[in-house]
Amino acid sequence: MRRSHVFILISSGDAFKDSRSEHQTEECEMQLDEVSEVIDLLQIDVESDVAEERPGREDAGCSRNVLRKQRNWERQLAAKKNKRREEKQRRRMNREQESGVSGDNPQFTKRVMKAITRERLAEAQFTGLKLCVDLSMTDSMSDKEVSRLAGQLRRLYGSNKKATRPFRLFLTDLREDSRLYRECIRMNDGFLNYMMDITEESCQDLFPPETIIYLTPDAEEALQTVDADKVYVLGGLVDESIQKRLSFSRATELSLHTARLPIDEYMVKKNNSKNFHSKILAVNQVFDILLTFCSTGSWTEALQAWFPQGKGYVITPEDSQPLPVSQTQT
Known part of the structure; x- marks a missing residue:
């Protein structure tokens, strides 16, 4: 969008320089002013859009990374808890086997x-x-x-x-x-x-x-x-x-x-x-x-x-x- 308007500006400028008509010069200047205003407006909109979109994309990227890391951490934490639970159960079963106690005899604490x-x-x-x-x-x-x-x-x-x-x-x-x-x-x-x-x-x-x-x-x-x-x-x-x-x-x-x-x-x-x-x-x-x-x-x-x-x-x-x-x- 920006490149096309610049091209219009240059080509329009060359055309009006070859014309020696005063009326055409005034019209050219008016067109140049209008084109410049349009370019300025478009430039402001583009820059504002870029300024608004970039932080949004970075925040979205950061959010996804944070969420991914958090999910990984939660999975690791859950795995550690399961491992500790299994180890505790294994030790309890070993103690029961050594002492001759089984699950059928809960009174043997x-x-x-x-x-x-x-x-x-x-x-x-x-x-x-x-x-x-x-x-x-x-x-x-x-x-x-x-x-x-x-x-x-x-x-x-x-x-x-x-x-x-x-x-x-x-x-x-x-x-x-x-x-x-x-x-x-x-x-x-x-x-x-x-x-x-x-x-x-x-x-x-x-x-x-x-x-x-x-x-x-x-x-x-x-x-x-x-x-x-x-x-x-x-x-x-x-x-x-x-x-x-x-x-x-x-x-x-x-x-x-x-x-x-x-x-x-x-x-x-x-x-x-x-x-x-x-x-x-x-x-x-x-x-x-x-x-x-x-x-x-x-x-x-x-x-x-x-x-x-x-x-x-x-x-x-x-x-x-x-x-x-x-x-x-x-």
Whole structure:
């Protein structure tokens, strides 16, 4: 529109310059004035339209971008909420499976399960199998080894809490001024409220020596069964320097009967790149094996469930395993 009017202006100007008529000059000037006014009016309208339309288009563009970003943010927020909800539901289902609670038993709340656990542990104080952890050897351990032992005791107690038939636990030779005692309080929340016996006395001070069986990997006799009339002792020892026969020497010093887990009877060495094989287990690992054996009556199941694979042993094929204890005794 603007270009056409400018063209008229130029062409009209050239035509009127060639004319020497005064009348034609006046008419030309009048036409030029009219054309100029029209151009001015059109120019103002065009500029005003542009001025009015541009902000509108920018605002519309900005609005669409803002809306798009807002919708994306809302979708992300909804996805995060759904993920948190699913994660919460998954954790609740895991807790129910671990505690044996299902949706059909809504009465088993967390508080009820805690009360049931305390009742089981309290009953174990009178009827449970007895197990002591001998903590008399901690003076020969480094600070790092003491910390590891404190962690193992926490896991041992946690396994006992989950057991259907928990043991009655004793921590013997544990002095209040010892590094281990301080480390247990530091690392284990509620350690002083653990439902177990914590004493500075030794196991032979608490029980008749003939009832005590000290479990050590260096013993010659394999443990066949777990007897309610016996007291089983685990050596509370973490030894990264691998000082051999420490727990066995301790048991010999106390003139106690010794036994070992039946690893040789139910497991065989497995070939590995490092050619590494070890029967030395953490305190809590030995305890988990005993717990599983007491609940299943099977050393195969107990060892397969809790003997670490990195130790270089696997379960012996079934056709090579010894007969069950009940059959070997008959």
